[in-house]
Amino acid sequence: MTPAELSTLIGAAARDVLAQHDLDASVVPATPTVERPRNPEHGDYATNVAMQTAKRAGTNPRQLGTWLAERLSQQEGIEEATVAGPGFINIRLAAAAQGKVVADILAAGTHYGHGDLCAGQQINLEFVSANPTGPVHLGGTRWAAFGDTLGRILSAQGATVTREYYFNDHGRQIDRFSRSLLAAARQQPTPEDGYGGEYIHDIAQQVTSLHPEWSELADAEAQELFRAEGVELMFAHIKRSLAEFGTQFDVYFHEQSLFESGAVDRAVDTLKANGNLYESDGAWWLRSTDFGDDKDRVVIKSDGDAAYIAGDIAYIADKIERGHDLCIYMLGADHHGYIARLKAAAAALGYRPEQVEVLIGQMVNLVRDGRAVRMSKRAGTVVTLEDLVEAIGVDAARYALIRSSVDSTLDIDMNLWASRSNENPVFYVQYAHARLSSLARKAAEAGVHNDNPDYSLLTEEREGDLIRTLGEFPAVVKTAAELRETHRVARYAEQLAGAFHRFYDTCQILPKGDEPTGADAAPVFTARLALAAATKQTLANALHLLGVSAPERM
Known part of the structure; x- marks a missing residue:
């Protein structure tokens, strides 16, 4: 029985007992909270639903807790339910009911x-979108790992996800890039506002x-040549780097196409027609303050050129017109102001x-040896995706970048993440999968299989702890999708x-010495092998969501 199934059972039981006592059953939440107690001696799970709902239902928490514990104790799969303190209910599951989690995993x-949290949603997920003027830097690398993982998690929750890279090939940064290339070809110093580095x-x-x-x-002709060819070569390099990092995109969208196709002009015309664009001092302004922004934004400058936001407005319209219900943007730490202006642009468009x-x-x-690593020879002034991968590898790089919430600054200890020790989180998780794979091979050699296991034999404390941890995985993935917190999956894998x-170190999983093997092996080994197989599957599923390999050997 998973926590989600237990929550459903608790909710139904709570509504039944309240109705039985002529009390308001509508106050019971659809999914009562189910948690694992801090002290395992109290039970497998606990719920505070009686404390949440008793007063609104017209009784006191202790009384409702007593009624509910009595009802739950009668349910199949629940060995014991008791009231504690002011109304907490501690629940202990029967071993066979716990084992059903293992069967469900092996079947799935x-x-x-x-899950189905995002079922039917069409989501446009735009991430990285680094300017094609240099290699992907560390900030973009973090987005590559996070965005790819978020896309996998949202897809696992039923969404249709379009992973999109916005190719900024329109604007002054491209002119600076092309002048830098031309200067390098002529063996001249880098322009004052240009780009440096071996690349x-x-x-x-x-x-x-x-x-x-x-x-x-x-x-002018030479600069245009270096602009056109240089941008293509740089972008090809970026694509290769991201692909080698395990990050793929469905759409590479060119900013320039918004201007060439007339999409910017159409968006401007729409805003003029609906009154959300007005003229002042020779420029055209978006009434963005009407939609929650802190100030109105210039869309068409007084010289007639489009401001940067003009492309943003047209891009929003393009994404939604392509059928996306939700457009998720992933931006850097200096882009907080974009939250209000992008939402305002969408609202102004209707x-x-x-x-x-x-x-x-x-x-x-x-960080290496306690000191910051500050410079890359190839990029000149920044550390790049390639620098990180060269130092610690793709798996460690992705895991290190995903493991912490993206809204906090991250320090990566190069020595730690390059090490082959249990202190290295990715090594610790991958070693568990490799150990499980080795266990499966040894079981096959001994002729011991997990066919028709008797889950009621899984009564050891470490077995129960492992089963309950396995049962939490669907809720972890759902919450990660709902809150956009991919690090929850990484922490769960650990x-x-x-x-x-702990289970492996405590419980004998395979016959030893003269103990019977094959069909004559003790039934407990069959049950434990099934538990191990379910653990291997769940670890592999978690690592897949993270875009990290699940090695068979290490």
């Missing part, structure tokens, strides 16, 4: 942990090799502001790995 396989020289060399005629071109959701991520710092290691 790779789908264990999936600029690498790309400049590639352009000159592809176009040996470049040196004969006029300055859409619901709730269709726009903005997540803000904080900075990442690398808890599950710990519960398994």
